[in-house]
Amino acid sequence: MNRLSKFATVAVLILTPAVVSAQSSTVGFGVSGGLSLPTGDLSNAVDAGYSLAGHLFLKPSTTESLRFRGDVSFDRFAYSGDISGTFTSLGFMANALVDLTPGESVTPYLLGGLGAFNTKSSDVANSSSTNFGVQAGAGLNFQLSGFSTFVEAKYVNVFTADNATGYVPITFGFRFSR
Numbered sequence: 001m002n003r004l005s006k007f008a009t010v011a012v013l014i015l016t017p018a019v020v021s022a023q024s025s026t027v028g029f030g031v032s033g034g035l036s037l038p039t040g041d042l043s044n045a046v047d048a049g050y051s052l053a054g055h056l057f058l059k060p061s062t063t064e065s066l067r068f069r070g071d072v073s074f075d076r077f078a079y080s081g082d083i084s085g086t087f088t089s090l091g092f093m094a095n096a097l098v099d100l101t102p103g104e105s106v107t108p109y110l111l112g113g114l115g116a117f118n119t120k121s122s123d124v125a126n127s128s129s130t131n132f133g134v135q136a137g138a139g140l141n142f143q144l145s146g147f148s149t150f151v152e153a154k155y156v157n158v159f160t161a162d163n164a165t166g167y168v169p170i171t172f173g174f175r176f177s178r
Contacts, residue, residue, distance in 0.1 A: 025061055026177050028057040028059075028176055029175070030173050031055070031173055032051075032055065032150070032173025033172065034050070034051055034170050034172055035048060035051070035170045035171075037167060037170070039168060040163075041163055042077070045083070045087070047078050047079075047080045048077070049075060049076045049077035049087075049167075052074045053073040053173070055071055057069050064102045064103075065098055066096065066099075067099065068096060069113075070095070071113070072091070075156075083123050087120070088119065089119045093114065093115035094113055095135070097109050105142070106140060106141070106142055107143070108138065108141075109138065109140075111135070111136065111137050113134065114132070116130055116132060116133070117131055119131070119165060131158050133158040134157050137153050138153065146176075148174075150172070150175060152170075154168065155167075156168070156169065
């Protein structure tokens with residue numbers, strides 16, 4: 001079984017309980033963007049970049065503090081030094097979020113997820129690969145009238161063939177619910 005089919009199987013198993021309870025759930029969408037900081041070996045090759053993401057939120061009515069979120073993210077970094085080109089990462093993630101003080105107007109939360117990432121390097125090598133990745137982080141959700149905002153930082157680790165590619169997106173976003 002290849003990596004993509006393994007990822008699809010795990011994603012279905014994780015999201016099935018959320019989809020089953022979706023009939024009585026709050027569904028929302030959001031967008032975010034911000035700074036993306038490379039870590040480890042990646043930080044030796046590229047400068048800080050940016051991160052953009054779209055989100056689909058699901059809050060089952062049967063849980064007080066647990067939410068689910070699907071992310072589509074795009075991170076872009078420029079090579080440093082004499083190398084011209086960019087390093088990009090397109091990610092598809094399934095996350096679980098745990099609200100630490102549910103029901104408050106300002107709610108801290110923890111998040112963790114797994115997914116697939118397509119990374120591309122447009123330098124001399126011009127390489128591209130799709131690999132499994134994980135992310136973990138924390139944020140603050142600010143409930144406003146009709147929508148909410150959030151700020152979060154997370155560590156993203158993509159397991160590439162030679163090593164792991166890591167970076168830390170620090171983002172600000174908006175969330176709208178039905």
